[in-house]
Amino acid sequence: MAANDRTFIVFLGPPGSGKGTQARILEQKLGLPQVATGDLFRYNLKNQTELGLLARKYMDAGELVPDEVTVRMVEERLAREDCARGAILDGFPRSLPQAVALDEMLAPYGGVTVVPLFQVDDDVVVERISGRRVCRNCGAVYHVKFNPPKQEGICDVCGGELYQRDDDRPETVKNRLYVYYKHTAPLIGYYFARGLLAEIDANQPVADVTAALEAVLAERGIQV
Numbered sequence: 001m002a003a004n005d006r007t008f009i010v011f012l013g014p015p016g017s018g019k020g021t022q023a024r025i026l027e028q029k030l031g032l033p034q035v036a037t038g039d040l041f042r043y044n045l046k047n048q049t050e051l052g053l054l055a056r057k058y059m060d061a062g063e064l065v066p067d068e069v070t071v072r073m074v075e076e077r078l079a080r081e082d083c084a085r086g087a088i089l090d091g092f093p094r095s096l097p098q099a100v101a102l103d104e105m106l107a108p109y110g111g112v113t114v115v116p117l118f119q120v121d122d123d124v125v126v127e128r129i130s131g132r133r134v135c136r137n138c139g140a141v142y143h144v145k146f147n148p149p150k151q152e153g154i155c156d157v158c159g160g161e162l163y164q165r166d167d168d169r170p171e172t173v174k175n176r177l178y179v180y181y182k183h184t185a186p187l188i189g190y191y192f193a194r195g196l197l198a199e200i201d202a203n204q205p206v207a208d209v210t211a212a213l214e215a216v217l218a219e220r221g222i223q224v
């Protein structure tokens with residue numbers, strides 16, 4: 001396979017827009033790994049690493065972890081063997097310096113392939129985030145109304161305990177949205193200007209968002 005045969009899909013969208021949900025579905029179908037910076041930070045936090053402890057204060061406040069720390073972490077992740085065919089980037093880049101750094105990282109492989117933009121109304125974001133529950137053990141994601149577990153508080157997959165993320169508190173969610181509009185929304189223009197942006201109505205139910213996502217990927221020659 002030529003080096004530039006790699007596929008890098010960048011998911012852009014506000015917190016709670018369903019990026020993680022769709023990335024996990026697509027990961028299975030395409031066989032490309034989901035590289036989610038939020039999950040990588042939470043993994044480090046759970047294991048009390050230096051990186052996790054550094055990230056904690058930013059995450060708890062709904063702020064972005066500094067670019068140089070985040071870029072280094074992604075660089076290391078994309079260098080791993082499982083990214084040899086590409087990756088689904090979920091939650092990165094989230095600022096213009098991160099987008100520029102990603103372009104440099106991917107230049108030898110043909111750059112970013114496509115950028116699906118998950119468009120969702122602010123009130124939907126708040127409803128989705130406030131009802132989200134995550135498995136403490138395996139990380140599976142549920143919603144108390146839209147995707148409830150069979151037994152309340154218990155993970156269907158592994159039987160682990162479900163919890164609410166610390167940064168899903170209403171006051172932090174408000175700041176995460178503000179940070180999205182201030183630092184991440186400028187990337188919409190950045191990728192539009194490069195002909196990479198593909199808008200998706202993410203207000204719809206999960207299966208309809210998946211169908212819309214697969215349609216825009218097919219337009220770019222990525223068959224699911």
Ligand code: AP5
Binds near residue numbers: 013063098206
């Ligand atoms: P991160 O974990 O990336 O959070 P986020 O971007 O705010 O995204 P979320 O995980 O909240 O939402 P999502 O879009 O994945 O939605 P989900 O599928 O879960 O980042 C957390 C923090 O880490 C940041 O605040 C920052 O501090 C730090 N960080 C991360 N990346 C960084 C970076 N690049 N630079 C600097 N700092 C960084 O869905 C939400 C809920 O809705 C779920 O309950 C789900 O079941 C439900 N749902 C999903 N889709 C639908 C649907 N279509 N209909 C109904 N319900 C749905």
